[in-house]
Amino acid sequence: MKSLAELEAIRQKTLNRINLRQEKEGEVTRVVIGMATCGIAAGARPVMLAFMDEISKRNLSHVTVSQTGCIGMCRLEPMVDVIVPGQEKVTYVHMTPEKVGRVVAEHIVNGRPVEEYTIGAAEK
Amino acid sequence: MRDLSLHILDLMQNSIRAKASVISLSVLLSEDGILSITIEDDGTGMSEELLSRVLSPFATTRTTRKVGLGIPMMAENCRLTGGDLRIESELGKGTRLIATLHTSSIDCLPLGDLPGTMTTLITTNPESPEFTLHCASPKGEMQFDTREVRAALQGVPLNEPEIAAWMMESLREEIEPIFGGVIL
Numbered sequence: 001m002k003s004l005a006e007l008e009a010i011r012q013k014t015l016n017r018i019n020l021r022q023e024k025e026g027e028v029t030r031v032v033i034g035m036a037t038c039g040i041a042a043g044a045r046p047v048m049l050a051f052m053d054e055i056s057k058r059n060l061s062h063v064t065v066s067q068t069g070c071i072g073m074c075r076l077e078p079m080v081d082v083i084v085p086g087q088e089k090v091t092y093v094h095m096t097p098e099k100v101g102r103v104v105a106e107h108i109v110n111g112r113p114v115e116e117y118t119i120g121a122a123e124k
Numbered sequence: 125m126r127d128l129s130l131h132i133l134d135l136m137q138n139s140i141r142a143k144a145s146v147i148s149l150s151v152l153l154s155e156d157g158i159l160s161i162t163i164e165d166d167g168t169g170m171s172e173e174l175l176s177r178v179l180s181p182f183a184t185t186r187t188t189r190k191v192g193l194g195i196p197m198m199a200e201n202c203r204l205t206g207g208d209l210r211i212e213s214e215l216g217k218g219t220r221l222i223a224t225l226h227t228s229s230i231d232c233l234p235l236g237d238l239p240g241t242m243t244t245l246i247t248t249n250p251e252s253p254e255f256t257l258h259c260a261s262p263k264g265e266m267q268f269d270t271r272e273v274r275a276a277l278q279g280v281p282l283n284e285p286e287i288a289a290w291m292m293e294s295l296r297e298e299i300e301p302i303f304g305g306v307i308l
Binding site for chain 2: 003004006007008010011013014015017018033035036037040041045046048049052053055056064065066067069070
């Protein structure tokens with residue numbers, strides 16, 4: 001790994017943000033992506049990478065991205081749960097990297113879920 | 125699945141579910157165009173009974189659905205090229221999956237975004253397991269180990285977005301010259 005040295009610079013940069021997050025322990029927003037065979041085949045990986053990219057661009061210190069398995073609704077994959085503390089969990093379905101920008105901007109940053117992408121809208 | 129890197133992402137989820145502490149992936153392309161993908165873990169392993177039916181699409185350990193397509197789909201893609209998929213496993217020791225593909229076959233899937241697969245696995249499983257990657261072809265080789273990254277980061281979690289971006293970029297830089305033009 002030739003660029004291991006670059007990591008030191010990145011490490012310094014992220015330290016502040018991590019401290020900030022520890023102070024706001026109870027305020028962390030979680031993004032959970034379905035990453036079983038069905039999710040992966042439907043395109044979960046680019047969606048997950050788009051979330052990482054968007055979070056990095058906006059420098060959001062209070063957001064973490066994690067994965068889960070199949071929850072049995074394979075036809076709706078890629079599925080993403082956004083869990084904002086103190087609010088009800090919102091499940092987005094048929095996600096694409098293009099939709100990620102709006103979910104981050106409107107839901108995670110501004111607190112208004114993107115109704116038309118949710119499971120409620122898809123199952124009507 | 126559109127490419128092999130997506131299959132690899134899927135198959136490595138099995139190792140994660142088997143509570144592995146180290147998962148090693150190697151992707152080797154030989155002079156005569158044979159691609160071997162090996163995933164090795166030190167997870168719970170499988171009983172002989174489970175191992176004997178794991179290639180069937182109707183074998184799964186999950187409860188949310190009755191089919192498990194990850195392994196059978198990959199096995200089929202290997203066979204289409206004239207290659208095969210083998211699994212060795214021992215309860216309590218771990219599992220090794222070896223997929224062989226002939227890249228000269230028109231049915232051979234492209235390798236795809238291997239850096240994306242590794243970055244996805246690592247950032248969604250930042251604490252454990254550890255991942256190692258070894259890529260080699262007649263054009264060169266590379267090694268990657270999350271333990272080295274972890275040591276360099278001194279406590280900064282591996283799922284920080286900047287770290288993920290670094291990982292993606294540095295893996296791409298190292299993997300492309302090895303497989304670029306052949307199967308990427």
